[in-house]
Amino acid sequence: MTLLSIEGLGIAFGGIKAVHDVSLKVDPGEIVSIIGPNGAGKTTLFNMISGIYQPDSGCVLLEGEDVTGMAPFRLASRGMSRTFQNLQIFQNMTVLENAIAGFHLQERGAVLADLLHLPSSRRRARAAEAGARALLARVGLERAADREAGSLSYGSLKRLEIARALALRPKVLLLDEPAAGCNAVETEEIDQLIAEVAASGVAILLVEHDMKLVMRISSHVVVLDQGEKIAEGAPAEVSRDPAVIAAYLGSEEAAHADG
Numbered sequence: 001m002t003l004l005s006i007e008g009l010g011i012a013f014g015g016i017k018a019v020h021d022v023s024l025k026v027d028p029g030e031i032v033s034i035i036g037p038n039g040a041g042k043t044t045l046f047n048m049i050s051g052i053y054q055p056d057s058g059c060v061l062l063e064g065e066d067v068t069g070m071a072p073f074r075l076a077s078r079g080m081s082r083t084f085q086n087l088q089i090f091q092n093m094t095v096l097e098n099a100i101a102g103f104h105l106q107e108r109g110a111v112l113a114d115l116l117h118l119p120s121s122r123r124r125a126r127a128a129e130a131g132a133r134a135l136l137a138r139v140g141l142e143r144a145a146d147r148e149a150g151s152l153s154y155g156s157l158k159r160l161e162i163a164r165a166l167a168l169r170p171k172v173l174l175l176d177e178p179a180a181g182c183n184a185v186e187t188e189e190i191d192q193l194i195a196e197v198a199a200s201g202v203a204i205l206l207v208e209h210d211m212k213l214v215m216r217i218s219s220h221v222v223v224l225d226q227g228e229k230i231a232e233g234a235p236a237e238v239s240r241d242p243a244v245i246a247a248y249l250g251s252e253e254a255a256h257a258d259g
């Protein structure tokens, strides 16, 4: 059974189809990338998959179960976790505290125990700290644990966000532009981290503008243009596809015409 299966997803805003009839699949260990020119519908598709938007048509199946439009925290408890294009890091907290926050996202119902300072709450806090330290080691931030998150480089912040998403022990991880704003060295570190997470058996779906990163790490690439899937396949195959080249050139011409 496919881990994550998207079938015929579509949504319109004010009568304009932002995404139309898009299907794709991701299996454990795979890295599937969604690419396309600006406004192609990548973020909208991501928001439908991760329960932020309710699609007008189609469905999202997680391990064969229909989870279409399910709230993000419910999806998280079923194994779907995501990061955001704009970092969702608490800048004034330490790196460790940020990672610990990831563990608390899965503990709905534990609030009363925490308020009452019950032993179960102290045990949970110790377990969350140990888990958070292990995750920081996994993303190469163990030595930055006590630093304020706001003092980290952009690439480290991106890795911290991935660490926090991993605290939910996802079966599928959605990454929204994981290398946006990173320099070449930071991008390579992110690239390596994503490959390692996939190799551990997590299914990865990502939206990314950095074409070099996409071509290096993807097992499969899905290309959107004006809300529709215009091509998919192995990276080398897709980059040669005339429809893909035309879509990117078309968007460049439009940008020049605007400018």
Ligand SMILES: Nc1ncnc2c1ncn2[C@@H]1O[C@H](COP(=O)(O)OP(=O)(O)OP(=O)(O)O)[C@@H](O)[C@H]1O
Binding pocket: 013, 018, 036, 037, 038, 039, 040, 041, 042, 043, 044, 045
């Ligand atoms: N909440 C919304 N309300 C109205 N229109 C929207 C909304 N979200 C997206 N759109 C429109 O849907 C289309 C797809 O936008 P989307 O942001 O998904 O594209 P994208 O491929 O992620 O673009 P980019 O690469 O620039 O981030 C665009 O025409 C956009 O203006």
